[in-house]
Amino acid sequence: MKIIILEGSPNRNGSSNMLAEQFCRGAEEAGHTADVVDAAHLDIHPCTGCIHCGYEGPCVQKDDMEKIRGRILDADMVVFVTPLYYYGMSAQLKILVDRFCAFNSSIQRRGMKSAMISAAWNSDDWTFDALEAHYRTLVKYLNLQDMGAVWGRGCGTPGMTQRSRYMKEAYELGKSLK
Incomplete structure (x- = not known):
């Protein structure tokens, strides 16, 4: 299976990317291929809502999204990776997801x-409620088949993440894919 991993952290060596690396390791050991997109460090402009694309055509904006579109559509699985910023996904990942508008169908x-x-950073039981609801909505809207999630509570620094159970959970999620 071809997996595209959309990383939305501005911190290349941050906690969410560490978890993604473990997921990737597990998936590759299970025989899958992983294509990592560092969305936070690409030139991707926000969707302007102009609808010039007609929801399925080329976007009028000429940026790095042109390169990513084909990679996403060539994949069998998409993995959204983000630090939790004010109880939602990072702006860097959200900009990329918003640009799905030009190829939703x-x-x-x-x-x-x-x-x-x-x-x-937070470890409260409600920490991921809003992001989880957003993800479930994307799954429904985009007709995705959810294979699971890693909700890394208390992973505020790379050291905290390294010592957490979530490194193994991410690896096991990748390894479990069929």
Whole structure:
């Protein structure tokens, strides 16, 4: 299976990317291929809502999204990776997801699998409620098959994350994919 991992952390060596790396390791050991997109460090402009794309055509904006579109549509699975910022995904990942507007129907027809990986400083039981609801909505809207999530509570620093159970959970999620 071809997996595209959309990383939305501005911190290349931060907690959410550490979890994504473990997921990737497990998935590759299970025989899958992983294509990592560092969305936070690409030139991707916000969707302007102009609808010039007609929800399925080329976007009028000429940026790095042109390179990513084909990679997403070529994948069998998409993994959303983000630190928790004010109880939602990072702006860097949200900009990329908003640009799905120009190829929603193509994603919906693919019937792709998906997963979510996130890390947060907070460890309250409600920490991920809003992000989890957003992810579930994306799964429904884009006709994705949810394969699971890693909700890294108490992963505020790379050291905290390294010592957490979530490193193993991320690896096991990747390894479990069929």
